[in-house]
Amino acid sequence: MGGRAGSWRSLSDSEGEETTSDPQPPLLDHQGAHWKNAVGFWLLGLCNNFSYVVMLSAAHDILSHERVPGNQSHVDPGPTPIPLNSSSRFDCNSVSTAAVLLADILPTFGIKLLAPLGLHLLPYSPRVLVSGLCAAGSFILVAFSHSVGTSLCGVVLASISSGLGEVTFLSLTAFYPRAVISWWSSGTGGAGLLGALSYLGLTQAGLSPQHTLLSMLGIPVLLLASYFLLLTSPEPQDPGGEEEAETAARQPLIGTEAPASKPGSSSGLSLQERWTVFKSLLQYIVPLVLVYFAEYFINQGLFELLFFRNTSLSHAQQYRWYQMLYQAGVFASRSSLHCCRIRYTWALAVLQCLNLAILLADMWFSFLPSIYLVFLIILYEGLLGGAAYVNTFHNIALETSNEHREFAMAAACISDTLGISLSGLLALPLHDFLCRLS
Numbered sequence: 001m002g003g004r005a006g007s008w009r010s011l012s013d014s015e016g017e018e019t020t021s022d023p024q025p026p027l028l029d030h031q032g033a034h035w036k037n038a039v040g041f042w043l044l045g046l047c048n049n050f051s052y053v054v055m056l057s058a059a060h061d062i063l064s065h066e067r068v069p070g071n072q073s074h075v076d077p078g079p080t081p082i083p084l085n086s087s088s089r090f091d092c093n094s095v096s097t098a099a100v101l102l103a104d105i106l107p108t109f110g111i112k113l114l115a116p117l118g119l120h121l122l123p124y125s126p127r128v129l130v131s132g133l134c135a136a137g138s139f140i141l142v143a144f145s146h147s148v149g150t151s152l153c154g155v156v157l158a159s160i161s162s163g164l165g166e167v168t169f170l171s172l173t174a175f176y177p178r179a180v181i182s183w184w185s186s187g188t189g190g191a192g193l194l195g196a197l198s199y200l201g202l203t204q205a206g207l208s209p210q211h212t213l214l215s216m217l218g219i220p221v222l223l224l225a226s227y228f229l230l231l232t233s234p235e236p237q238d239p240g241g242e243e244e245a246e247t248a249a250r251q252p253l254i255g256t257e258a259p260a261s262k263p264g265s266s267s268g269l270s271l272q273e274r275w276t277v278f279k280s281l282l283q284y285i286v287p288l289v290l291v292y293f294a295e296y297f298i299n300q301g302l303f304e305l306l307f308f309r310n311t312s313l314s315h316a317q318q319y320r321w322y323q324m325l326y327q328a329g330v331f332a333s334r335s336s337l338h339c340c341r342i343r344y345t346w347a348l349a350v351l352q353c354l355n356l357a358i359l360l361a362d363m364w365f366s367f368l369p370s371i372y373l374v375f376l377i378i379l380y381e382g383l384l385g386g387a388a389y390v391n392t393f394h395n396i397a398l399e400t401s402n403e404h405r406e407f408a409m410a411a412a413c414i415s416d417t418l419g420i421s422l423s424g425l426l427a428l429p430l431h432d433f434l435c436r437l438s
Contacts, residue, residue: 033232034177040230041169041180045187046194047223048165051135051158052104053195053327054216055142059100060304060319061209062142062151092305092435098427101300103155105420108163112414115167116274116407127168128227134161135220143213165223167413170393174406175234178397182337185390189334192327192382200320269407277404278411284392285415290349291388292419294356295381299326301427302359305434308371318371322378329382334390341391348388355381363434389416 055062111119119127134157141154166188173180202212269277303322307315342348355377362368393412400408 034179036230036232037176037180038183040226041173041176041183042187042190043222043226043230044165044169045184045189046191047135047187047219047226048131048169049162049188049191050195050216050219051138052108052162053192053323054199054213055100055104055138055155055158056300057196057199057320057323058142058209058213059300060316061203062100062155063148092431098300098424098431100152100155101296101420101427102424103152104159104162105417105424107156107159108166109414109417109421111160111163112167112410112417115413116278116411119167119410120171120406124168124172125228127164128224131161131165131168132220132224134158134164135223136217139213139216139220143210161220163417167410170409170413171406173397174402174409178394181393181397182335182390185337185386185393186331186335188389189327189331189386193324193331196320196324196327200324203320204317269404273404274407274411277400277408281396281408281412284345284396285412287346287349288388288392288412288415289419289422291345291352291385292416293423294349294352294419295326295385295423296420297423297427298356298359298378298381299323300424301430302363305363305431306359306371306374308374311371313371321375325375325379326382326385329379329384330386330389331382333383333386336387337390337394340387341394342387343391343395345388345392345395348384348391352381352384352388355384 138154138156138158138161141157142151145151145154169184170181173184198216199212202215203209207215299322304315304319306322307318311318313321359374359377368374392415393409396408396412397405
């Protein structure tokens, strides 16, 4: 039901304060409310994933630690990092970029693992505030860092921001029309493309990584503005009465105790009910885990080793182009739900694992003759990953009941994070093994 966004979010900290005496806000035009929510969720998806993507795009720079005091104007002023084995055909950092991936994903994994058990007890507004503050802190900490360890702490803050934001906003979609899921997914894809492209473009233009990161501090501000100022209050889902339905829809955002039957909320589910719902989600969770395992094994395990010497691009530039092309594919497919829907997401998992097998084989046999062929494979990899994400959550939204949907969306969030975490853990020893090959 329409109304100024601030009017219902300000109630989230009221600790069950009585609201029945307040006059009903005027109704917004339905079409106007639809577009405000659509744009709002798109921007939330964009801003929520932006810091996460930028940290992965900056992974090579973070580990190479290319900045030196007194020279902030160029991307590569420092010495070339010493490879583990100078006779290796791979131009390796001493630590795999999978280390950045793990710092960028393990806190998210912990948040998503615990979220279905009790995060719903915390109102949405404080969660969003924490998410925005962590995103801003990550840019500042990495920008002013003078050591890899401090930079990784900044990456951890980006992970907390992204993980808390994703589970919060996906849960919030349970109180809006299902169409907002496609807008959220498109926004997260846009974060990938714009995040990787902005980091690539600004550093290619001669801006230092430090100044590039500081220029992105407006993104957390946009996140908070989109949530508090743009979104309208949830539409009623209870046909029994408009006023009653609006009150019920607000309750999970207010954070008060409410009956188990309130529409869209899962706070009243027993542990047995949650386990039953979770088991029914495995048909979607398992394929998404496999898709993300394969693609992030490629991204953070193989990207930095797919180094072509017969090109004008430096190693760092090649890595940034890989990240940008991957994110372009993700954005295109996450925005495709209105024209292409996939019911059997396991097929995407098979195709993504095939991509991994091809690029892993190239590590040993070097049969791919050109970096441009690798560019195409990486773009295709991104298309598969984005399609798996948006179709998984769309299918879950369609096939779960109103009372289970909030929990189902929060529980399914763990899929991509679990796959990414496993890929990072395996990519670290693979990196060391390949870099020691002559």
